[in-house]
Amino acid sequence: MAKNMTGDGKAKVLEALNKARSMELFAIHQYMNQHYNVDNMDYGELAAQVKLIAIDEMRHAEQFADRIEDLGGEPTSELAAAVVKGQDIGAVFVFNANLEDDTIATYNQLLHVCRENGDSTSMKLFESIIDEEQEHFTYFDNIKEHIQNLNGAYLAKIAGTPSSTGLQPQGFVIRKAAGTTTGA
Numbered sequence: 001m002a003k004n005m006t007g008d009g010k011a012k013v014l015e016a017l018n019k020a021r022s023m024e025l026f027a028i029h030q031y032m033n034q035h036y037n038v039d040n041m042d043y044g045e046l047a048a049q050v051k052l053i054a055i056d057e058m059r060h061a062e063q064f065a066d067r068i069e070d071l072g073g074e075p076t077s078e079l080a081a082a083v084v085k086g087q088d089i090g091a092v093f094v095f096n097a098n099l100e101d102d103t104i105a106t107y108n109q110l111l112h113v114c115r116e117n118g119d120s121t122s123m124k125l126f127e128s129i130i131d132e133e134q135e136h137f138t139y140f141d142n143i144k145e146h147i148q149n150l151n152g153a154y155l156a157k158i159a160g161t162p163s164s165t166g167l168q169p170q171g172f173v174i175r176k177a178a179g180t181t182t183g184a
C-alpha cells in the first residue's frame, strides 16, 4: 500500500483505475459480441483477431484490478457502456477504431491524474496499456480503411478464412487433466 499518497489522492487514483477497468470490461463484452457476429458472417480471420484483442482487454482489466487491490480498493464489475449489437462488418471496424482512439485519449487523462497524485506505479501501468491500445487502434483503423477503399474486394479475400486463434484451451479443468495441479 502506498503510504506516500494522501487519502484524497488515493481516492482519485482509485477512481481513475476503476474508470479504466470499466472501459476494459465494456471492450471485452463488445469485442466478444462482434467476434461471434463476424464469425457468423464468415470472415473468420477478422473474427479471430477481434477475439485476440478481447483477450488483451481481459489482461488489461486484470492489471487494473491488481493495482486497485494493491491500493486497498475494490475492482468494479460495471461496464462503462451497454454493448452495441448487430453491427455490420463495416460498422464493427469504424466503431472499434473510434473506441480505441477514445480510450487512448481518456487513459492519457487518467495517467495525468496518477502523476498529479504521486502514483508513478499506476502511471507506468497506464503507459504500458496505452501502447497496447495504440496497436489495437492501428489494426482496427487499417481494416476499416481496407473495407472502405477496396469495396468488396478485401472482404471477398477474407470470406471463408478460418476463425481459429490457434490458442490452446486453458483453465482449471484443462490443467487438472494435464496433472500439473492436484485439483484437491
Ligand SMILES: [Fe+2]
Pocket: 024, 027, 056, 057, 060, 061, 129, 133
Ligand atoms: Fe485495453
Ligand SMILES: [Fe+2]
Pocket: 027, 057, 100, 103, 132, 133, 136
Ligand atoms: Fe484496446
